[in-house]
Amino acid sequence: MANLLLTLSLWLLAGSHFVRATYYRHHRYIPHFYRYREHTANTDNLLPDVSNPVPEVTQSGGSTNQEIPEVFHPAPESVHPMPEVFHHVPEVVHPAPESYLPPQVHHPAAPVPPFSSRVFYGIMFDAGSTGTRIHIYKFIQKDPGKTLPVLDSEMYHAIKPGLSEYKYNPEEGGNTIRQLLKIAKKTVPEEEWKRTPVVLRATAGLRLLTEEQAEGILKEVREVFEESPFYVPINSVSIMNGINEGVLAWVTVNFLTGHLYSNTRRTVGILDLGGGSTQITFLPKSKKTIETAPSSYTARFSLFNNTYELYTHSYLKNGLIAARLATLGALGADGLDWKVFTSPCLPKKYRAEVTFGGNTYKVSGIPDGYAGYKLCYYEVQRVIKGIFHQPYEVKGTNVFYAFSHYFDRANETGLIMCNKMTKYRPISPFLCMDMTYITCLLKEGFGFKDSTVLHLAKKVNNVETSWALGATFDFFRNFNIH
Numbered sequence: 001m002a003n004l005l006l007t008l009s010l011w012l013l014a015g016s017h018f019v020r021a022t023y024y025r026h027h028r029y030i031p032h033f034y035r036y037r038e039h040t041a042n043t044d045n046l047l048p049d050v051s052n053p054v055p056e057v058t059q060s061g062g063s064t065n066q067e068i069p070e071v072f073h074p075a076p077e078s079v080h081p082m083p084e085v086f087h088h089v090p091e092v093v094h095p096a097p098e099s100y101l102p103p104q105v106h107h108p109a110a111p112v113p114p115f116s117s118r119v120f121y122g123i124m125f126d127a128g129s130t131g132t133r134i135h136i137y138k139f140i141q142k143d144p145g146k147t148l149p150v151l152d153s154e155m156y157h158a159i160k161p162g163l164s165e166y167k168y169n170p171e172e173g174g175n176t177i178r179q180l181l182k183i184a185k186k187t188v189p190e191e192e193w194k195r196t197p198v199v200l201r202a203t204a205g206l207r208l209l210t211e212e213q214a215e216g217i218l219k220e221v222r223e224v225f226e227e228s229p230f231y232v233p234i235n236s237v238s239i240m241n242g243i244n245e246g247v248l249a250w251v252t253v254n255f256l257t258g259h260l261y262s263n264t265r266r267t268v269g270i271l272d273l274g275g276g277s278t279q280i281t282f283l284p285k286s287k288k289t290i291e292t293a294p295s296s297y298t299a300r301f302s303l304f305n306n307t308y309e310l311y312t313h314s315y316l317k318n319g320l321i322a323a324r325l326a327t328l329g330a331l332g333a334d335g336l337d338w339k340v341f342t343s344p345c346l347p348k349k350y351r352a353e354v355t356f357g358g359n360t361y362k363v364s365g366i367p368d369g370y371a372g373y374k375l376c377y378y379e380v381q382r383v384i385k386g387i388f389h390q391p392y393e394v395k396g397t398n399v400f401y402a403f404s405h406y407f408d409r410a411n412e413t414g415l416i417m418c419n420k421m422t423k424y425r426p427i428s429p430f431l432c433m434d435m436t437y438i439t440c441l442l443k444e445g446f447g448f449k450d451s452t453v454l455h456l457a458k459k460v461n462n463v464e465t466s467w468a469l470g471a472t473f474d475f476f477r478n479f480n481i482h
Contacts, residue, residue: 204276242314
């Protein structure tokens, strides 16, 4: 299943189609309109051969873009020498303000032996709100110093819960990183450890914590990295901002689908639905999209001898898990020890405790009330209304790839509808709420038509669809995001 794409028509998720069935196990009920097909890309995951450096992009005077600080900063060689394989390229992600992430103290490192192998590795940790994922990429350098490397393979593993759940116990959070590093040690040959960079970027889960709580976790992760046998670059552990999260996910998907180095400039947009935040990013075809967008909703960067101006935005607290709690009225509420948060989106007899961001919430259906799609949709609308900007072009012909929880929910359910919720034992009591939220998010939030077709993908060419690969690319090629 991981290598397959699903095609989803939004009208099949909307309106009366939610009124009929409920909570069937997906292996018993598979709707006919989900079309499973192999993805065919225009490339074999090969980076193009580009020998000349990419010129730095500057803002023109009439641009509507708000200038964003450059995300890449070279590491002083005297502090922590960069392995020769990476050609002294700066890191991917802009560090948080100094008041939030104080400068790290790095011990002098022994000089790294000259690069001699054609095969090398990169390790990227994606520390999300619902889990931590490790991506171990294997590259082949055909002509060191002259061409970009070839992506050979990816080893991927995930562990739950996310680091934000350890805000009161950072040491335990550090132990989850140690577990994943054991996988890295088994995957990367021992002779390559000292030249293989290990990097962690945290997303919405840690952005939702207080500065003190987040820094406590990051400090613990830094110490775990320093204990490891891998190469630890400057600023190896930090929180990624939402703009980079969207842009780098766009880079990953368009690289894997073969669009980044096509002269036609036909690219695909991305929709990423995490646990704490959601991102939309695409390359506009019309100037009107950029002109009508808020200045902070655009990003400009140069990559593979092309300059791109993207529409991109990240909505914090609108990821799937955060949206559940917002729908229940629980997100940010007090009195969690005694309050029970109810919703018609849940089965009437359902009652449980839910943990998110280190907090525990008591949630329940409405025993003597109503439950179903219409009431649920009304509650979800209140979470989305007035928050989302609707890009000019989403009602057009742009192709979008949707992944993370978009794929997971569709793959698990096929189709979930919210009537007669008490008749069947649920495989997940939140499926009705989740699918209702996704429908409302796409229609009322982003403004997609009911007939819009989205391509759902967990992997493309056997590589995970996430920002992690795009972030890793910067160790070999610097592109400046403004």
